[in-house]
Structures are given as structure tokens and as C-alpha cells.
Amino acid sequence: MSITIEVKNRTNWIVTIILGLGLFILSLIILIIIPLVSLQAEGVFFIVNYISFATPFTAFFILFLYIWLWNTFGKTIFIIEPEKITVRYKNKLFTSPRIYLKKEIDQILVKDFQVEKYKFGVRYHLSLSGSTYSVVFIQNGNEIRVINWITETKASEIVNEIKKQVVLK
Structure with missing residues (x-):
């Protein structure tokens, strides 16, 4: 199923x-x-x-x-x-x-990327609608962004729905 x-x-x-x-x-x-x-x-x-x-x-x-x-x-x-x-x-x-x-999936998270740190510095993402959140899979210590630029409520709904169906390690 x-x-x-x-x-x-x-x-x-x-x-x-x-x-x-x-x-x-x-x-x-x-x-x-x-x-x-x-x-x-x-x-x-x-x-x-x-x-x-x-x-x-x-x-x-x-x-x-x-x-x-x-x-x-x-x-x-x-x-x-x-x-x-x-x-x-x-x-x-x-x-x-x-x-x-x-x-292989360790965690499923909602992460805010309004302020994103990367190897060359910091990047700011401004959104009037608050669409700076991503659904992230943590797999072997690596972050994998699956869905980008959605609102916090939508990201939380998706993560909760996935967590209902998935039993992690």
C-alpha cells in the first residue's frame, strides 16, 4: 500500500x-x-x-x-x-x-532558511508570505532539502503526514 x-x-x-x-x-x-x-x-x-x-x-x-x-x-x-x-x-x-x-533516513525536519549559512558566508532570504521553510531529510549526517520555500504551517503539515507513515530508526 x-x-x-x-x-x-x-x-x-x-x-x-x-x-x-x-x-x-x-x-x-x-x-x-x-x-x-x-x-x-x-x-x-x-x-x-x-x-x-x-x-x-x-x-x-x-x-x-x-x-x-x-x-x-x-x-x-x-x-x-x-x-x-x-x-x-x-x-x-x-x-x-x-x-x-x-x-537510511535518520530524521525528518522543518527548517527555516531565512538566514542561510554556507561556506562563503551568509545569505538572507526575505519573503513577505513567510515562505522560507523547507522539509529536510537527515540521512547519514547530511541534510537533503526535499521541498523548498514553503510556509511553516505547510511544512509542518507535510512533515507530520510523513511521520505518520514512516517509522524512523
Whole structure:
């Protein structure tokens, strides 16, 4: 028997609108403007010309699409099974599911990253909505951030639900 918990990302509508416009403009450039410019070349040079001009625009298109999809439609899905916890990131390009064995997880915590310390100093994260909390797995002394940038109440709900289903060492 497996239990599924879905957590929807908070959509930042400014990012969604700006990146949506960027995606539209980049697709016009790649599909209309670059082929018209490349038509001046003849034969094989048309293909070489098109590929050389379209490559950087295609790279930006993929980057914008990656951010836009995750921001607009992203979900984190926990699948709790008898022996493992699988974490899938729906609508996030280039990510595979992460599998954590229950017997290897030492703790499941809620952690505040409003002030984050790392090897080069301190980073401050300001949020008007209080979305600076993460669900963290402690595994062999290492912190693994599973869900980032959610509110404390949402993070606590998720941790409590997982702890109901998981018996730790």
C-alpha cells in the first residue's frame, strides 16, 4: 500500500507572465525571423546558417521553459511505500525521481532558511508570505532539502503526514 502526498508550488505570476512573453518572442525568432534571414544563404549553407543562429535562442528557450513550467505548474509528489519514499517533481524538466530508503533516513525536519549559512558566508532570504521553510531529510549526517520555500504551517503539515507513515530508526 502506498500513500501519495502532492504539494503544489506557489506560482509567482510576475515570473509566469514575463517568461511567457519571453517564450513567445523566442519562438517567433526561432520559427520566423531566423529562417527568413537564413534564406539568403544557398544550399547547405542555409542549414548551417540556421543552426548557428538558432542555437543560442534555442538554449534560452529551453532555460525559460524549464523555469516557467516549474513556476507555473510544478508539483512535488511524495509516494510513501513500505520500504521507501519516492519524491517526484512533476513538470520540472530534466529531473528524475529521487528514492530514499526509509531505513537510511535518520530524521525528518522543518527548517527555516531565512538566514542561510554556507561556506562563503551568509545569505538572507526575505519573503513577505513567510515562505522560507523547507522539509529536510537527515540521512547519514547530511541534510537533503526535499521541498523548498514553503510556509511553516505547510511544512509542518507535510512533515507530520510523513511521520505518520514512516517509522524512523
